[in-house]
Amino acid sequence: MQTGFRLNLTPVKEPLGFVKVVEWLTAVLAFGTCGGYTGRNVVSIFCDGSGNETLSATFTYPFRLNQERLVENNTTLCNRTVAETHLVGDSSSSVEFFVAVAVLAFLYSMVALLVYLGYMHVYRDSDFGPMFDFVLTAAFAFLWLVCSSAWARGLQTVKDATSTAGIDSTLALCTDGGVKCEVTEYASMRSLNISVVFGYLNLLIWVGNAWFVYKETRWHSQKVNAQQAAGRGPAPAHI
Secondary structure: OOOOOOOOOOOHHHHHHHHHHHHHHHHHHHHHOOOHHHHHEEEEEEEOOOOOEEEEEEEOOOOOOHEEEEEEEEEEOOOEEEOOOOOOOHHHHHHHHHHHHHHHHHHHHHHHHHHHHHHHHHHOOOOOHHHHHHHHHHHHHHHHHOOOOHHHHHHHHHHOOOHHHHHHOOOOOHOOEEEEEEEOOOOOHHHHHHHHHHHHHHHHHHHHHHHHOOOHHHHHHHHHHHHHHHOOOOOOOOO
């Protein structure tokens, strides 16, 4: 059996290869829409009997909110001295897990495409290749489910911590009589929302691709052969 590289674009025209191209693209979009994000909410503090104040709640990837400073130490706001205050929450583990899965899926899709386009004759002549591909594809489908759910929850934590209610519970000044805190300008989190959508979209695509990869394995061929044999039934006896 020849094992050298043979360029063949036919697999890309088939579901097996075409879906892998889609997986490569959606993985890029998944981590590209959340990695490197920076947002800023403007918090207006309405003081009773004195001028109003403004704060900036800035948060960046990977969203370690408890390290993002909301108020500098011993800052005077509404004629009150306010101690150093940070935002509350930490979504770094969920978003970094999400990005890690997306990057690994991107890399695996590229390797798989290389095999499909150049070594499909080896891939289909062996049992190991399709089975290994199927196991990894199923594993990535599961990882997409876990990381997308975790990041969706982490994103909600970011939204809650930077909302008016979150600022009220974080900044002690907001609970004083005559002082009202309100987020008057919200950062756009559209790209973060899109990243969650792409996460679940990747889940659906990888689950669908698992079926096409499964059809390349001997497990599927053995099942088909067994069904065909059962359908033919026993050979008629000759007298």
